[in-house]
Amino acid sequence: MTTLSRPGHATGFWFVALAFASLMAFGTLPTPLWPLYQARDHFGPTQVTIAFAVMVAGAAISFGALGHLSDRFGRRRIIAPALVVGIGAALVLAAWPTLPGLIVGRVLTGIAVGLMASTATAYLTDLHRAAHPDRAGSGVPMLTSTVANLGGLALGPLLAGILAQWLPAPLVTSYVLLAGVMAGLLVLVLSTPETVDRLGGAGAARPSRFALRPGAARLFGAAAAVGFFAFALMGFFSSLGAIVVRGQLGITSTFVVGLAPFTAFAASAAAQILLGKAPQRRLLVAGSGLFPVGLAVTAAALYHPTLGWFLTGAALAGAGAGLLFKAAATQTVLAADPASRAGVLAVFFIIAYAGMGLPSIAFSIVIRYAALAPTMVGFGAVLALGTIAAVVTTIRRIR
Template identity: 30%
Template structure:
C-alpha cells in the first residue's frame, strides 16, 4: 500500500472510530427510559466514555511509540464495533455505560496513534496539513454518527438496531485489515510499555482553551437533547449533534489561514456567544436559536480552537507527538465530561434550563480569563517537552 493510500485509509479509519462514539446519542433517552433512569443517569453514561478514555491517555498515550501505529488503530476500530454490538444485544442504561467506556478506550488509542501516524505518512514538513486531515476526519466522525442514527430512526421508526449501526459492523473489520497492511511509520521505540503523556512547555493555554470549548460541545451532545425531547423536538437531536461538529469542520480551512493565537481568540468569543443562544432557544422552546448557537459553538470547538491546539502541540512535541497529543486530550476530555456530569446533577434538582444557565455563567468567566491571558502576553516560545 502506498503512503498516500495509507493516509486516506487512516483518515477513513479515524472517521469510523469517532463515528462510533456518538452513534447511539439519539437513543440516550430510550436507553435511560428502558432502565427507569433520569437526566443525571444519562449524563453519567455519556461521561463513562471519558472513564475509558482518560486511563488510556494517561497510561497508554505512548503505546504506539512502543508497538507501532497500526495495531492500536486496528484495535480501536474493533472496539468501536464491539461496543456497539453490546448495545444491540442488550439495550439498557447499564450496557450503555459499558459501551461508552469501551468507546473511550478506542478513541484514546486512535487519536494518539493517528495524529503521529498521519505526520509520518505525509511528512514532518506537512505537519499542519496532517493535523488538518486528522481534525477533519474526527470532526466528521463525531458528528456523522449521531446524524446517521437520527436519519435511520426517522426513516424506519424506533429501533435499537438502526441501519447506522450496520454500517459500522461492515466497515470496521475491513478498515482494521487495511491498517494492519499499511506501511510502517517511525521505528518503534524501546522502553516501558506504559508511557505517560507529556505536556510541552508553553502549551497549557491551548489545552485549557480546548477544554473550555469542548465543555460546550459536551453539553450540546448530552444535555441539550434531553431538553429537546422534553419539548417534543426529539427529531432534531441527530441534526443538532451533527451541526455541533460539522460546522467546525467547515471552518477548519479558514482556521488554517489564521495564526494560532488569532484562532484561539476568535474561538473564545464564539464559545459563550453560541451557548447563550442555545440557552435562549431552550428557554423559549424555539429550535432556530438552538441551531444557530450550536453552529457558533461548533465553529469554535472543532474549527478554530481544535486545529490551533493540535497544531501547536504537535509542532512543540518533538519526537513525542503521540504522548503530547495524549496530554492535549487529557485537557480536552476533562472539559468534555466534568461539566456535563455537574449539570446533570443540578438538573435533577433545578431543572435543565437553570442548570444550563449556571454552566453558561462559568463559560463566560472562563472565556474572559483565558482571553485576558492571551491579550496580556504572546504565546510562549517553542520549547522541548519535559
C-alpha cells in the same frame, strides 16, 4: 525505492483519516438514542450523562495507560486494536441493549477512542511527512486530524437519528452498521505503511511517555486548558442536547434530535476547513468570540423554545469550539518532543475528554434542583470566562 513508497504513505493517510472519523462517529452514535433508552428504562438526565461519561472515563484511562504506546511500538499496531475494540463495543451495544450492556459497551468505546485519537493524530503527521518530505511544516495533517475527529463526532448522531427514524430496531441497526464500516477500514489500515518501528531495536532507548520541547510547558498547559473548555461544549450537546430538544422543545423525531449535536460538530469541522490556514492567534481570537455568542444564543433559545435558535446557537458555539480545539491541538504538537508526540497528545486528550465529561455531569446534577434555562446561563458564563482566560494565556505563549 523512495518514489514507490510515497503512494503507499499518501493513500494510507486517507485510510487512517477515515478510520479515525468512523470511530469518532461511533463515539457519538447513541446521542439521539438517549431519549429512547430513557423512555424504555425510565432514567433521567443524570443517568443519561453518566452513561455518556463512562465512555469519557474509558477514554481517559486508555489515553493515560495506552495512548503513548505508538511512540514505542508503532502507529498501526495501536490503531488496529483500537478498531477491533470499537467493533467489539458496537456488538456489545447491539446484543445487550440494557443499562449494564450500555455501560460496558460505552467503556469499551472509550478505550477504543483513547487508543485511536492521539495515535491517529501522530500517524497522520508521520504519513504526510513521509509522502511529502518537501512540505515540512504543512498544516494539512493537523487540519485533517481535527476534521476527522470533529467531523466523525458530527456524523454519528446524524446517522443514528436517520436510521432510528426510518429503519426498524433503532437500538441495534446503527451499531451493526458502524461495526461493518470499522471492520472494512481495519483491513485498509492494516495495509498502511508503518512509520514508527521500534520492535527490532532491543537496545534502543525507549521514548519518554511525556516529553516537551524546552520551555514549552506553559504553552502546553494553556493549550490543554483551551481543549478542556472546547470539549466541554461538545460534551453538553453529546450528552444532554438530545434531552433538551425532546424535553424542552417538545420534539420527538430522532432525526431532528440528532441535528443538535450534528450541527455543533459539523459547524466545528466546517470552521476549521474554512479558516484552517489562518494564523494561530486569529483562530484563537475568532474561536473565543464565536464560543460565548453561541452559548448565549443557546441559552436564549431555552427561554423562548425555538429549534431554529437552538441550532443556531449550537452552530456558532460549535464553530468557536472547533477553531479553539484546532489551535490547541496544533500548539500541543509544536510543544511536544517529536519522539514523544503521541504521549503528549494522549495527555492533551485526557484533559480535553475530562472537559467533555465532568462539566456535563455537573450540569445534569444541577438541573435536578434548578431550572434548565438559568442553569444554562450559568454554565455558559463559566465556560466563556474560562475559555477567554485560557486563550489569552495561550496567545501570550505562542512564538
